[in-house]
Amino acid sequence: MATVREIYRYLDGLAPFSLQMDFDNAGFLVGRGDRQVDKVLVSLDITQEVAAEAAGLGCQLIVSHHPVLFFPAKSITDADPTGRTLLALAEGGIAAICAHTNLDAVSGGVNDALAQKLGLTQIEQLKQDGVDASGRPYGIGRVGNTAGVPMYAPAFAAFVKEALGANGVRFVDARRPVRRVAVGGGACADMLKDALAMGCDTFVTADVKYNGFLDAKALGVNLIDAGHYPTEQVVVPVLAKWLADGFPKVEVLTTQAHKEVFSYL
Structure with missing residues (x-):
């Protein structure tokens, strides 16, 4: 196993979070750094569906490209989608690490x-x-x-x-x-x-x-x-491979719940 903090430091070595653009909010955004991880879920985004998927799979960590929390939060409640997602993560003991514009670059x-x-x-x-x-x-x-x-x-x-x-x-x-x-x-x-x-x-x-x-x-x-x-979905297998190579004793899964959000007629 590995801790959330160890996984964050590993990703920081591959895609330094210091390289993120000024407007961004990439990094270790939710959870406890000393949480032990034996399963991690990789996704482009962290949605309510992805949080539920991670809980169902027994994952302690989600690694995503898009930040689950982009703007400063004045409240975290079940009154809006972001609040519900963050509550699901916190209540499920699931951490979130998000590599955004640093991973683009x-x-x-x-x-x-x-x-x-x-x-x-x-x-x-x-x-x-x-x-x-x-x-x-x-x-x-x-x-x-x-x-x-x-x-x-x-x-x-x-x-x-x-x-x-x-x-x-x-x-x-x-x-x-x-x-x-x-x-x-x-x-x-x-x-x-x-x-x-x-x-x-x-x-x-x-x-x-x-x-x-x-x-x-x-x-x-x-x-x-x-x-x-x-x-951008093309980077999900890359992140999964990086994690599998860096932490062979951690089971790395990719989301099946998150797909393209819109369709064309």
């Missing part, structure tokens, strides 16, 4: 997993934000090249949908063959010009606003919005 994290899932090669950083205490570069987004005969945006968008298991995608077709692709898991549409500066003809991200599509069309970049969940 580090090597091997969200964006490397996304680039690899899309079969990109010669992967490099889209934008380097700095180096960590060990001298390792970090930054949001990745860039890579496609293999084989280049596709155009409609065919590549269909491939992205299939590869990520997305319920649907939205895209702008710039009528350019897809050869060099930037990826930004989650809401990274504001990095469109960074993708262009890196010589990309295509950008895959999520949560694109209307103006983002207009900008892509004007700039001549294929833009594919594949959804927040599909572009």
